[in-house]
Amino acid sequence: MANKISDETIEYVSILSKLKLTDKEKKQAKKEIGNMLDYFDKLNELDTTGVEPMSHVFPINNVFREDVIKxxxxxxxxxxxxPGVKDGMFKVPRTVE
Structure with missing residues (x-):
């Protein structure tokens, strides 16, 4: 899949990410993105039947306190x-004439 990454794609991604890349950096980015896509292809070959999807590796319980109204x-x-109080209210400078 690494061969599917074109110079135009790298240029487009650099524009989207607002990065100014040198030619050397573009070449390196093309290689690294290609390696990532190759790894994704390798992961797609894995048999995941019977594996339940999860949102987190560790079981997470709500650690927040109960919301009690007082x-x-x-x-x-x-x-x-x-900074100032008048008749039980905040006293602020006048903003409208």
């Missing part, structure tokens, strides 16, 4: 961080 009034704590 109806606590935290107004005073929040307003402590405000």
């Amino acid at each position: 109806n606590e009034d935290q107004r005073e704590d929040i307003l402590k961080n405000a």
Whole structure:
């Protein structure tokens, strides 16, 4: 499959990735992409019947905490961080005349 990678393809990929490649780098990229595609072909030859698809190699459990709603009034704590407070609200500079 490496022979299917053309110079135009390498040029197109370099434009898409916004990379300015020298001729030497283009030649190296063509070789490396060809090697990757050859490896993909080799992987396609494997017999994967009976192998279940997976999203991750290791079993992952949700490690997040339960989302618990609390109806606590935290107004005073929040307003402590405000640069200015007026009538229990944030006081900010006027932006519209």
